[in-house]
Amino acid sequence: MPTAVDTTALQAALAGLAAEVAGATAVAPVPGDLGAARRRRLAWHLDDYLLPRVRDLEAPLVCILLGSTGAGKSSLLNGLAGARVSPSGVVRPTTMRPVVLLAPGQADAFMSGKVLAALADADRLQLVVHEGAFAEIALVDAPDVDSVEAENRRTAEELLQAADLCLFVTTAQRYADAVPWEFLRQAKARGVPLLVVVNRLPRREADRRAVLDDARRRFEEAGLGTAGPGGRDLPLLGVAEGARDPVTDGLAAAAIEPVRGALAELSADTAALTAVKAQALRGALAGLPAATGEVAADSEADRRRAAALRAHVERAYDAEQERLQDRLAGGDFLRGEVMRSWQEFVGVGDVSRWLSTGIGRVRSWLSRQFSPAKGGPELQRTKEQAFEELVGALVRHADVAAGNAATQWAADPAGALLLDAHPGLWGHGPALETEARAMLTQWLGRLTRMVEERGHSRRAFAFATSLGVNAIGVVAMLAVFAHSAGLTGGEVVIAGGTAVLNQKLLEALIGEAAVADIIRAAERDLRRTLRSALETDARRFLDLLTPAGDGPEALREAGHRVLAEAERLITSLAGTGR
Ligand SMILES: Nc1nc2c(ncn2[C@@H]2O[C@H](COP(=O)(O)OP(=O)(O)OP(=O)(O)O)[C@@H](O)[C@H]2O)c(=O)[nH]1
Numbered sequence: 001m002p003t004a005v006d007t008t009a010l011q012a013a014l015a016g017l018a019a020e021v022a023g024a025t026a027v028a029p030v031p032g033d034l035g036a037a038r039r040r041r042l043a044w045h046l047d048d049y050l051l052p053r054v055r056d057l058e059a060p061l062v063c064i065l066l067g068s069t070g071a072g073k074s075s076l077l078n079g080l081a082g083a084r085v086s087p088s089g090v091v092r093p094t095t096m097r098p099v100v101l102l103a104p105g106q107a108d109a110f111m112s113g114k115v116l117a118a119l120a121d122a123d124r125l126q127l128v129v130h131e132g133a134f135a136e137i138a139l140v141d142a143p144d145v146d147s148v149e150a151e152n153r154r155t156a157e158e159l160l161q162a163a164d165l166c167l168f169v170t171t172a173q174r175y176a177d178a179v180p181w182e183f184l185r186q187a188k189a190r191g192v193p194l195l196v197v198v199n200r201l202p203r204r205e206a207d208r209r210a211v212l213d214d215a216r217r218r219f220e221e222a223g224l225g226t227a228g229p230g231g232r233d234l235p236l237l238g239v240a241e242g243a244r245d246p247v248t249d250g251l252a253a254a255a256i257e258p259v260r261g262a263l264a265e266l267s268a269d270t271a272a273l274t275a276v277k278a279q280a281l282r283g284a285l286a287g288l289p290a291a292t293g294e295v296a297a298d299s300e301a302d303r304r305r306a307a308a309l310r311a312h313v314e315r316a317y318d319a320e321q322e323r324l325q326d327r328l329a330g331g332d333f334l335r336g337e338v339m340r341s342w343q344e345f346v347g348v349g350d351v352s353r354w355l356s357t358g359i360g361r362v363r364s365w366l367s368r369q370f371s372p373a374k375g376g377p378e379l380q381r382t383k384e385q386a387f388e389e390l391v392g393a394l395v396r397h398a399d400v401a402a403g404n405a406a407t408q409w410a411a412d413p414a415g416a417l418l419l420d421a422h423p424g425l426w427g428h429g430p431a432l433e434t435e436a437r438a439m440l441t442q443w444l445g446r447l448t449r450m451v452e453e454r455g456h457s458r459r460a461f462a463f464a465t466s467l468g469v470n471a472i473g474v475v476a477m478l479a480v481f482a483h484s485a486g487l488t489g490g491e492v493v494i495a496g497g498t499a500v501l502n503q504k505l506l507e508a509l510i511g512e513a514a515v516a517d518i519i520r521a522a523e524r525d526l527r528r529t530l531r532s533a534l535e536t537d538a539r540r541f542l543d544l545l546t547p548a549g550d551g552p553e554a555l556r557e558a559g560h561r562v563l564a565e566a567e568r569l570i571t572s573l574a575g576t577g578r
C-alpha cells in the first residue's frame with residue numbers, strides 16, 4: 001500500500017534550510033578554510049538526498065554494496081541478479097563506475113529527479129535493468145572504498161550519503177582492515193542499517209566459525225551489533241571460498257541464499273520498506289543539527305572576518321574624508337588657477353573701487369561684467385578650474401584611502417584572498433572621476449537653484465536671472481569655498497579680497513539676509529556630496545563583503561524547523577507502517 005503521508009511541510013522546511021545554506025556562502029573565506037566544503041556537503045545532503053527522498057518515499061529503496069577492492073561486491077551483485085550484470089575482475093580496482101541494478105519499470109522512478117538521479121544525470125552511474133532485480137530495491141555496486149583511485153573513494157562516500165541500506169562486503173582476510181572500518185563508522189554516523197557478507201571463508205567448518213565469531217566480536221566492539229534493519233542484530237553472512245558460479249560471474253546462488261532471501265522479503269513488505277526508509281531518514285537527519293551548527297558557526301566566523309575588513313575600509317575612507325574636508329576649510333580651492341582666472345574676470349583693480357560704492361552701482365557693474373558676451377568664457381574657465389581642483393583632490397584622497405584599506409586587507413588572510421581577486425582595489429575606482437564630476441555638477445545645480453529661488457525681492461530675482469545661471473552659480477560656489485575656509489565679511493585681504501567680493505556680489509544679487517543661509521546650506525551640501533563620492537568609491541570594497549543569507553541565527557532556526565517537521569513525519573510513518 002502506498003503511504004498516505006503528507007510530506008509537503010517537511011519539504012518546505014528542507015527547501016528553506018537549503019536556501020539558508022546557499023546564502024551562507026562565505027564572503028571572506030580564508031585560505032584552506034574547510035567551511036566551504038562543510039557547506040557544500042550539507043547542501044548536497046539536503047538537495048540530493050533528503051529532499052528527493054522526502055519528495056518520494058515510494059522511490060525504490062537504495063541498497064549500496066560497499067567494501068574493499070576485490071572483496072566480491074560485483075560478484076555478489078551478479079549472484080543476486082543471477083546474471084553477469086557487473087563484471088568482476090582480477091585487475092584491481094575493477095568497478096570504476098557504480099552499477100545500479102533495477103527491476104523492469106523502475107528506471108523511470110529512479111531517474112525522475114529521485115535519489116542518485118544527479119549522479120546518473122552526470123553519467124556517473126551505469127543503470128542496468130534486469131528481471132533478476134528486486135522490485136522495490138535498487139542495488140548499487142559501488143567502486144571500492146580503499147583503492148588507489150581517490151575518485152573511487154569519493155564516489156563511495158557520496159553513495160553512502162544516499163543509501164537507505166548498506167550491504168557491506170568483506171573477506172576472511174580483509175575484514176580487519178582500517179579503511180573499510182572508517183566507512184562503517186560513517187555508515188553508523190549516518191544511521192544507515194547494515195547487512196554484512198564475509199566472503200572467501202575457509203572451507204573447514206571450525207575455521208569458518210572462528211572467523212565469523214571474530215568478525216562479529218569486532219562489529220560489536222565498534223558499536224554495530226544492532227545495526228541491522230529496524231535496529232535488529234547485525235545480519236552477518238559467511239560465503240565459503242570457491243562458492244562461485246562461472247555462468248553468472250558471481251557468487252553461487254546457494255551460498256548467498258540468505259542474503260537474497262532477506263532482500264526479497266524486504267522488497268515484498270511495504271511496511272518493512274517504509275520502516276527501513278524511515279530509519280534511514282532518521283539517520284540522515286541525525287547529523288543535521290551538528291552539520292547545520294557547524295555551517296552556522298562558519299557563517300558567524302565569516303561575518304566577524306567581514307566586519308573586521310569592513311572596519312579597515314571605513315577607517316581608511318573616514319580619515320581621507322576628514323583630510324579632504326580640512327583642505328576645504330584650509331581654503332585650498334581658492335588658490336592657484338581658480339583665483340587667477342576669477343581675478344582676471346573681475347579685474348583686481350576694480351575690487352577696492354567698487355567695494356566703496358553703493359549697492360546700485362555694484363549692480364550696474366555686475367551687469368556689465370557678467371554680460372554673456374563679455375565674461376562667458378572666463379566664467380566657464382573659473383568653474384572648470386574649481387571643479388578640476390575639487391575632483392582632483394577627491395580622486396587623490398580616494399586613492400590614498402583605497403591604498404590604505406588595501407594595505408590593511410593584504411595583512412589579513414581573508415582580505416589578501418579578496419585583493420588577489422580584485423587587484424583594482426589598490427587604487428581609486430575607475431569611474432570615480434566621472435562620477436565625482438557629475439555629483440559636483442548636481443551640487444552646483446542645487447546651489448544655483450537655491451540662489452534663484454531665495455532672492456529676497458522680485459526685482460533682485462529678475463536681476464539675478466538676467467545675469468545668467470552660470471554667473472550666479474560660479475559666484476555662489478566661490479562664496480561657499482570662502483565660507484568653508486572661514487573667510488567672512490571683514491577679511492578683505494585674504495585671497496585678494498575674494499571673500500568680501502563674493503559676499504558683496506551675492507548680496508547684490510539676492511539680498512544680504514538670504515546670503516548667509518544659502519551659503520551655510522550649500523556648504524553642508526558640498527560636504528555631503530564629497531562624502532558620498534568617497535562612499536561610492538568605498539563601496540567597491542564593502543560590496544564584496546555583503547553576505548547573501550539571513551545570517552547564522554536564521555540558519556539554525558531553519559534547521560530546527562526541519563527537525564520538528566521530520567519528527568512529525570516519522571511519527572506518522574510509524575503509524576502507517578507495521
Ligand atoms: N579464488 C577465488 N577467487 C574468488 C572467490 N570469490 C571471488 N573471487 C575473486 O575475487 C575477485 C572478486 O572480484 P569482484 O567481485 O570484482 O570484487 P569487487 O569487490 O567488485 O572489486 P572492485 O570492483 O575492485 O571493488 C574476483 O577476481 C573473483 O574471481 C573465491 O571463492 N575463490
Ligand SMILES: [Mg+2]
Binds near residue numbers: 073074142
Ligand atoms: Mg566490483
